[in-house]
Amino acid sequence: MGFLSSRRKRARLAPELDDQELGRLLKSLLATTRTGTIATTDLCMAQLSRLLDQGEGDWDRRTHRIDVVADFLSASHLPRSWVAREPRNATALVLHAWTQAARVDAHDQGGDTSDAAESCLRAAELAPDDPTPWVALLKVARRERWRQPQVFGVWNEVLARDRWNREAYMNMLAYLTPEEGGSRLQVLEFVDALVARTPANAPCVGTELTAQVLQYRAILGRGGYEALVARTHWSQGMAAQALDRVVHTWGQPGFLRHAKAIADLNLLAYALMAGDRRAEARAVFEAIGGVVTGWPWEIGGDPLTEFEQAQRRATAGQ
Template sequence: MGFLPSRRNRSRLAPELDDQDLGKLLKSLLANTDLCAAQISGLLGEGRGDWDLRTHRLGVLADHLNETHVPRTWATREPDNADALALYAWARVARARHEGSLANATEVADDCLRAAEIAPEDPTPWVILLKVARLEHWAQPQVFGVWNEVLARDRWNREAYLSMLGYLSPEEGGSRLQILDFVDSLILRMPANVPCAATELTAHVSQYLAILGRGGVEALVARNHWSNVTAKQALDRVAHTWVQPGFLRHARSLADLNTLAYALMAADRRREAAPVFEVLGGVVTQWPWQAGGDPLTEFDQAQRRAAAAP
């Protein structure tokens, strides 16, 4: 998707990013389940075949509705509707992320498989199943089987690549070496502006945040991460191209630009961060800004420091 026009706006958390149709829907969703289902179905129908947009919209809706009865009621009323099943499955995964465990994981996985059966060309049920696999700590052969199902339908699915980063991380039972191998194999074949273009940079920001999270002396010298060759090269590859008008067009490009702005500030490359903030137009994502406290406060302070860079 295209960027917002470059202008100074008050910073705001906008889960829809620059998807104006999704933003309008989030504001208009009512308690009436039938009306909600019709509105959601209409929006998802508009993006059918645009898997990047569809994944973005389903993910935002799942987060927005995960504590409501809407996904469950819709799926119960329309058990052969792939959209309803996918939204209900993703909403339960979103809720599990906050609660720490996934209730009825087998049922959620079955709903994903049922949605995949109804809409065999759609990668989204497999993307959601990949999230289930992470929560349930599936063995690598199973996880890579699901991963291959996603890639067979959507080669550069952003959500799937980021899920694999999480699964392969030391925090989830993988290792730093596995992350490096995964990212290196991607760089060799990935076009520069596909939806998963931020996979490498996300890996570096995640590693940097993990170092900060350990506290002590390691946290005090965490900035050194951005001086090592691989981290510096990762930033160099994208710092100037991503802000070019029209270069990034995927649905969550503004989320990736938030990651870039954060990384440039962490690396003390404030002058390069200034145009990234300009393109963002005040749209803020929770991650990675929340690592330092309130994301809006952290974003605003970083933006001011970038603007004041000599």
């Protein structure tokens, strides 16, 4: 990925991150759907197909694009309409299932994912080498609270097709938390196994730090004395080790090349500031270039406000 210059950029929420083609698609979809004409669906389907089917085999980029588009269209009828018109289009089926999962909060068991699993399995049959139907099914499994043997079966199907799929690792991490289908011990075992074998710049390399941010959020959520001293979480044990492992490499130009690299840099900047490691955070903010992700800045309030305040603190006194 190409990093932006160190000159301060105006902060902005950009779900597409540095994927300019994806950003143009989102703007085009927004403009097209506003017209309300009969031809709108056909035009949108053509736009989606052109981008989402681009570069077959780059599963990291394809997963990122489907994830962002599904969130963008979570309140739209478009994915369902696309499947109705092209029932044997694997991309349409995956987007439809992913969009259904995006509508349902991870802690809400009442959401509608009624035909999402079937859509994933049909897509997997149509595109046997593509991991995204299985990633989508993993998301559906979380929403529907599948039992662990079933979820691990889906997980293994993803890994057989894309060993370091970031979205799959993040979903498994969330599923294994005590808040969903697992325990703190399972999270630790999952992260330990990951750290032991993952290349330093793999797409899923942010999983370990994400686990620490999730634990930090849980500490803040408990309130009281623990929340008051939550900063110490980042100065000891596994949290400090997680930061130390990546702080001097992630911000280097060209080190992280996966589609959601800027999301991982946002994660790192947040963790460094939470641990009051301001000098190290400065270089990370420069690499981010003002492209802000909702997570994890939303933990403290409005993401843009939290990001800008943290950036000012990091650069104060230079």
